Amino acid sequence: MKYLFRSLKYYLLSSLAASVLIITALTVLSYITSTNTAICNNIEIWIEACGYVDFFLPLVVCVAFSPFFYYMNRKGFIRYAAVRMGKKKYLLTHFLATSICTILVVMISYYVPLCISMRMTPVCSVPDNRLLDYVFGEYEVYHPYIFGLVWCLYKGFVASLFVIFGNLLALYTENLFVSVIGPFIYCMAENLITALLKIPMYSIITSFALNRLAPEVMSAYNYII
Numbered sequence: 001m002k003y004l005f006r007s008l009k010y011y012l013l014s015s016l017a018a019s020v021l022i023i024t025a026l027t028v029l030s031y032i033t034s035t036n037t038a039i040c041n042n043i044e045i046w047i048e049a050c051g052y053v054d055f056f057l058p059l060v061v062c063v064a065f066s067p068f069f070y071y072m073n074r075k076g077f078i079r080y081a082a083v084r085m086g087k088k089k090y091l092l093t094h095f096l097a098t099s100i101c102t103i104l105v106v107m108i109s110y111y112v113p114l115c116i117s118m119r120m121t122p123v124c125s126v127p128d129n130r131l132l133d134y135v136f137g138e139y140e141v142y143h144p145y146i147f148g149l150v151w152c153l154y155k156g157f158v159a160s161l162f163v164i165f166g167n168l169l170a171l172y173t174e175n176l177f178v179s180v181i182g183p184f185i186y187c188m189a190e191n192l193i194t195a196l197l198k199i200p201m202y203s204i205i206t207s208f209a210l211n212r213l214a215p216e217v218m219s220a221y222n223y224i225i
Helices: 002-010 012-036 043-065 067-074 077-085 087-117 137-142 144-173 176-196 204-208 220-224
Strands: none
Touching (some): 012 087, 043 087, 043 137, 043 204
């Protein structure tokens, strides 16, 4: 546990940088959306803004957290640490630390703009409450803050899978570019394949991009799968 807290300190700067980038992008996009989009509920401002940021999320989190593993491996520090505490324990501790940081960064970075967007005044409001047609529509409309917190936590968990994937690529390919861009390329390739197979509801992008597909093709278990 002591070494876990020490490992978390290594990612403070990258966590802060990623948080500032995501919060700034989402806040700006939310403001732009509120000025040029007709909405019924304020949470739609945030959902629309998230659509742009979600596309680059796998890349952003891997840029923030994967290079550390690459440089540790390149400089031979992992072999040195393995003598003192065991390679498996050392790597698992850092995987856990990066996962915790990723979950917290994504959750906070997405939830803060949500709270901001709920205070915005859209230029055009419509009575058509289309959100109720979606799987989690009732929670989005009637409990936006609670739903947003849970969804951002879930989104952070999915993002942590990308980071773990990037870390593994950094360890076994010994290529910084591959470790950073690999998860992003995987998402694009999988998205294309599932679209061609006409099963876009099983794309991992669909799992964390809220209301990405039409309501009639999505079910709650699709997100889990």
